[in-house]
Amino acid sequence: MTALVQKVLDPAWGSFNLQRLDGQQGDGATLALTTVRMAPFGGGGRLVHVANSPFCERCPPELLAALTTTLPHIPPNCHLLLTSVNKPDGRLKSTKLLQKAATVKPFPRPAVWDSRGQRQMVQRATKAAGVTMEPAAEAALAEAVGSDSGRLAGELEKLDLYSDGKRITTAAVAALVGTTSQTSLQVGEALLHNHVPTALHLLDELLRTNEPALRIQASLVSQVRGWLWVALMTAAGEKDAQTIAKAAGLGNPKRVYVLQRQVQGCRPQRLQQLLTALLELEWALKQGTPPRQAFREHLLPLAQGRQGR
Incomplete structure (x- = not known):
């Protein structure tokens, strides 16, 4: 991103010609398609960055139509940068369209525990x-x-x-620099041990520092999914760390031993219920429920004693 900014923008006009938008917030994706067709101010080019891009994940028909119309009319000195933490869905028409018209580069990221x-x-x-x-x-x-x-x-x-x-x-x-990303890991560990009030306190701290609620939720889902795979396969008698790591999507088999210690004594059923609550939480957030309310509505029931270890 930094290298692209330096290549595209004239430093004297950078504040005018660099736009950063969140594709998951409001009309950020649509606004990006409008902005990128505008000629840059002064010298240099224009760069429009859409973080959490929806174009290759959940692209509704109206957004696909806008993308189809926009791509052929982007001026040569204007650039649209789309980034997403998820792998593009190759079945979508929007993904196929972008693969033909754009340069696609994967940037593998280290795991949240690495x-x-x-x-x-x-x-x-x-x-x-x-x-x-x-x-x-x-x-x-x-x-x-x-x-x-x-x-x-x-x-x-x-x-x-x-x-x-x-x-x-x-x-x-x-x-x-604001609150550490490790706080989201601490939230997961608190939920694992059924310390829901502690988890909600940590979530409040994250939200106060403007951490996106959907990013927190995605981190928690990844964490709990890893625990669930490890717990299920261990309960089934699987002992080979590489086999468990492959099933759980872990790049480092040594990580399996860490996860096994974390979930020791935790029933897979509880992890399944926790994962279900987090997926329902995602739906609530995407329907517009205020983050603080959504976290409480979907996580507080976990403390009622029905999902013990």
């Missing part, structure tokens, strides 16, 4: 952006953004501006 991989992602991003950081600042930033490469790019831009081209310090990261 702190070493997250640190390496920060190091690659700082090198690409041409900025330097104190080692402790790298570690703090990696802890803060986790596996979210999109957020990493934005935080690096802020830190570089704040530091005025000088080496980025730990103090700068503490001053500018």
Whole structure:
């Protein structure tokens, strides 16, 4: 993202010609299609970035029609960047259309538990952006953004501006970067142990720092799904870590032993009920239920004693 910004934008006109929109919020995706057809102000080009792009996941007919109309009319000096944490759905007409008209690049992200991989992602991003950081600042930033490469790019831009081209310090990261992504992992662990009030408190903290509710929910689903696979296969008598890791979608079989310790004594039925609650939570959020209300409505029943360990 940083390299693309430097390539496309004239620094003198960057604030006018760089737009960042969330494809899951309001009419962000539609607005992006309108904006990218506008000629840039001043020198350089225009860059419109749609995070959480819906085009290759759930693209309704009206959005597909707008995309079909827009793509042939994007000026040569205007660029539409679509990013998503999910793999494009190759069955969709919109995905097939974009595959013909656009450049598609996968950017594998480290797992939410892979702190070493997250640190390496920060190091690659700082090198690409041409900025330097104190080692402790790298570690703090990696802890803060986790596996979210999109957020990493934005935080690096802020830190570089704040530091005025000088080496980025730990103090700068503490001053500018919000709550760590690890909090979402702590939410999952609290729910695993049926500490629902603690989980709701952590969720409130995340929401207060403007963490998107759907991003929190997606992180929790990934976490619980991994636990469920491990619990089910262990209960069935499977002992081979590689077999369990493959079924659970884990890149590192050693992670299986960590998950087995976490779910020890937890019935698979409870994890299934927790996963069901999180999927129902996703539906409620996408229907417009306020995040704080949605989390309480779908997670508080877990504390009623019906889903014990």
